[in-house]
Amino acid sequence: MTHFAFIAASYGVATLGLGLLAAWLLADYGRQRRVLADLEARGVGKRSRRETGDAPGEAP
Amino acid sequence: MAILDLANPVRFLSLSARILPWIAGAAVVTLAVGFFLAFRAPPDYQQGETVRIMYIHVPFAWLGLFGYSLMAASSIGILVWRHPLADVAHKAAAPVGATFTALCLVTGALWGRPMWGTYWVWDARLTSMLVLLLLYLGLMALRAAIDEPNRAGRAAAVLTLVGFINVPIVKFSVDWWNTLHQPASVFRMGGSTIESSLLWPLLVCAIGFTLLFVALHMLGMRTEILRRRVQALEARAAAEAMA
Numbered sequence: 235m236t237h238f239a240f241i242a243a244s245y246g247v248a249t250l251g252l253g254l255l256a257a258w259l260l261a262d263y264g265r266q267r268r269v270l271a272d273l274e275a276r277g278v279g280k281r282s283r284r285e286t287g288d289a290p291g292e293a294p
Numbered sequence: 295m296a297i298l299d300l301a302n303p304v305r306f307l308s309l310s311a312r313i314l315p316w317i318a319g320a321a322v323v324t325l326a327v328g329f330f331l332a333f334r335a336p337p338d339y340q341q342g343e344t345v346r347i348m349y350i351h352v353p354f355a356w357l358g359l360f361g362y363s364l365m366a367a368s369s370i371g372i373l374v375w376r377h378p379l380a381d382v383a384h385k386a387a388a389p390v391g392a393t394f395t396a397l398c399l400v401t402g403a404l405w406g407r408p409m410w411g412t413y414w415v416w417d418a419r420l421t422s423m424l425v426l427l428l429l430y431l432g433l434m435a436l437r438a439a440i441d442e443p444n445r446a447g448r449a450a451a452v453l454t455l456v457g458f459i460n461v462p463i464v465k466f467s468v469d470w471w472n473t474l475h476q477p478a479s480v481f482r483m484g485g486s487t488i489e490s491s492l493l494w495p496l497l498v499c500a501i502g503f504t505l506l507f508v509a510l511h512m513l514g515m516r517t518e519i520l521r522r523r524v525q526a527l528e529a530r531a532a533a534e535a536m537a
Contacts, residue, residue, distance in 0.1 A: 273528070
């Protein structure tokens with residue numbers, strides 16, 4: 235390999251690694267938001283909050 | 295108001311929702327400027343064009359160590375104050391720190407082949423960085439292996455603090471042992487030995503990657519807080535169904 239190939243491979247691996255990490259984090263964030271919205275739409279949070287007095291959206 | 299009162303999950307979600315887009319945007323802009331400067335900088339008199347790998351390899355190494363130090367600080371928050379946000383910060387930092395450490399090792403190998411004639415040597419600096427990656431992976435595996443979240447957090451915190459001994463070993467390995475890896479050239483007594491035309495692009499890239507690390511960590515923390523909220527609601531729903 236030429237020196238250019240080593241440089242290109244380094245930047246390529248870095249872009250791929252950070253891109254995959256960001257995509258995984260964003261997908262996980264979106265999944266948790268969807269599940270939370272679904273639970274709240276079913277009234278799980280509201281009923282529990284009425285009984286426990288928690289503020290809406292408060293994390294444990 | 296005490297600092298610990300400010301650092302609660304609800305306030306964190308509210309604050310991070312406002313500042314995360316700005317941090318992510320600043321990371322993209324700073325990295326774009328950093329790469330522009332890095333590819334306009336002159337080649338090194340010894341390394342030639344291959345020095346351009348340093349502009350990503352060195353920030354990855356710094357942030358791999360930074361991530362672990364952040365986890366060690368969070369571990370104190372977990373063990374001393376049992377603070378829920380410290381546990382969230384600890385858990386969210388592991389995959390981000392592990393990725394930066396792995397990228398440091400891979401880009402270092404790709405620099406080593408043309409410069410040293412080999413991808414890998416069992417040199418003290420390289421080996422201690424590999425140990426750092428194994429610590430990150432071990433901590434993630436430990437959390438995954440324990441079902442009870444509080445126990446998992448405390449066990450991971452103890453292992454993190456034990457493993458923190460590796461951080462000064464990584465830093466000073468090039469001074470304590472005779473290594474193929476070059477000694478410290480940026481943060482050292484007597485100032486940097488890097489010529490300013492190469493140093494400035496490196497520092498701008500390092501700031502850009504640091505902002506990216508903070509943005510990814512903050513996103514991971516937001517996700518973890520939502521996950522715990524989901525788990526709490528599911529547990530309540532299950533309890534209501536049984537009642």
